[in-house]
Amino acid sequence: MKASIVPAANQKWEIKDLPQPEPDPNQVLIKMHASGICYTDVHQTKGETPGAFPRTLGHEPVGEIVAVGTGVRGRKVGDRVGVPWVQASCMRCEWCLRGKPMFCAEQIGTSVNVAGGHAEYMVAFGDAAVPLPQGLSYEQAAPIFCAGYTVYSGLRWAEPQPNETVAVVGIGGLGHLALQYAKAAGFKTIAITRSLDKETLAKQLGADAVVKNGQALAELGGADVILGTSNSTDAMADAIPGLRPDGRLVLMGFDAKALAVSPADLIMRRIRVLGSQQNRRDFLYEALDVAAQGKVKVMTETYPFDKVHQAYDRVAEGKARFRAVLTF
Numbered sequence: 112m113k114a115s116i117v118p119a120a121n122q123k124w125e126i127k128d129l130p131q132p133e134p135d136p137n138q139v140l141i142k143m144h145a146s147g148i149c150y151t152d153v154h155q156t157k158g159e160t161p162g163a164f165p166r167t168l169g170h171e172p173v174g175e176i177v178a179v180g181t182g183v184r185g186r187k188v189g190d191r192v193g194v195p196w197v198q199a200s201c202m203r204c205e206w207c208l209r210g211k212p213m214f215c216a217e218q219i220g221t222s223v224n225v226a227g228g229h230a231e232y233m234v235a236f237g238d239a240a241v242p243l244p245q246g247l248s249y250e251q252a253a254p255i256f257c258a259g260y261t262v263y264s265g266l267r268w269a270e271p272q273p274n275e276t277v278a279v280v281g282i283g284g285l286g287h288l289a290l291q292y293a294k295a296a297g298f299k300t301i302a303i304t305r306s307l308d309k310e311t312l313a314k315q316l317g318a319d320a321v322v323k324n325g326q327a328l329a330e331l332g333g334a335d336v337i338l339g340t341s342n343s344t345d346a347m348a349d350a351i352p353g354l355r356p357d358g359r360l361v362l363m364g365f366d367a368k369a370l371a372v373s374p375a376d377l378i379m380r381r382i383r384v385l386g387s388q389q390n391r392r393d394f395l396y397e398a399l400d401v402a403a404q405g406k407v408k409v410m411t412e413t414y415p416f417d418k419v420h421q422a423y424d425r426v427a428e429g430k431a432r433f434r435a436v437l438t439f
Contacts, residue, residue: 114230115419118165120158124423132226132234134180139237141192144249146228147171148435149257150284150342153427155222162223170196170221171253172228173243174439183237191243193256194221194228196389198239213388229419231439241395244403254409254434255398257389262289262340263398265361265387269336271298278302278334280350281341281364282309284433287410289338290316292398295406301334303350328353336361344368356380361387411436
């Protein structure tokens, strides 16, 4: 089979011929139909996240099960499935027993400890192979397994209440989905962006209003929840003045720079800053279901697998609008 290999940190991806893998007990073999390229792939390529080289990346993989290892229950050949970031964990530590495997020190992550989806075939633990809902194409499903799952988890983690307002910072690969999920859930939704070319798009995606910063958001009445999907810490900090009392800022975009928060805001307005990742498996089920209903549409650039280098460069340079997806 052909697979994209990152030979070492900061090295160019290579397409190589490798033996087709076989599923071990409790695993399935998946023939890839689509695999999303996330900006996390860039961090991984640069060696900024854990993981040994050489490695095959791709943590937004979807495809068809073509072989099933012994011990697998509930999955069969022909199933359309996708695989999330966390595939398995130790099942013995405190966090696993609390139902929070994302904190397990021995977790097995797609494209981290095991090969990811930028290949014609990949193996995955059977329990981690999530069936795709009917009517959801492979190209639309792939980005839901990271981008969609992440922002929907952030929305659910903030626990917005009826009649509350949700704002989104950063109308990009994550933010364009966050806007749609918030609107699909029935909330008044506001986009925060300084990009003039994104104002019309934000309204098309469901934003009831578009503002440039937190001060303008406050003048509009503020938001109870701000979903921080930007890769700029400054942009997310700039949105904080727009939080209403008891408001929640949910950080999902990654930036190494520290977030400055005023103690006065924390105390007098009782705001909260929450970190969020892919929090619970039922959130993934809901994120996929909403997309299958047509209430959320991923804006994608699709590339045949042999154009993987072009796709990666588009993502690394911030030019992809908004998710890049490899097709097989």
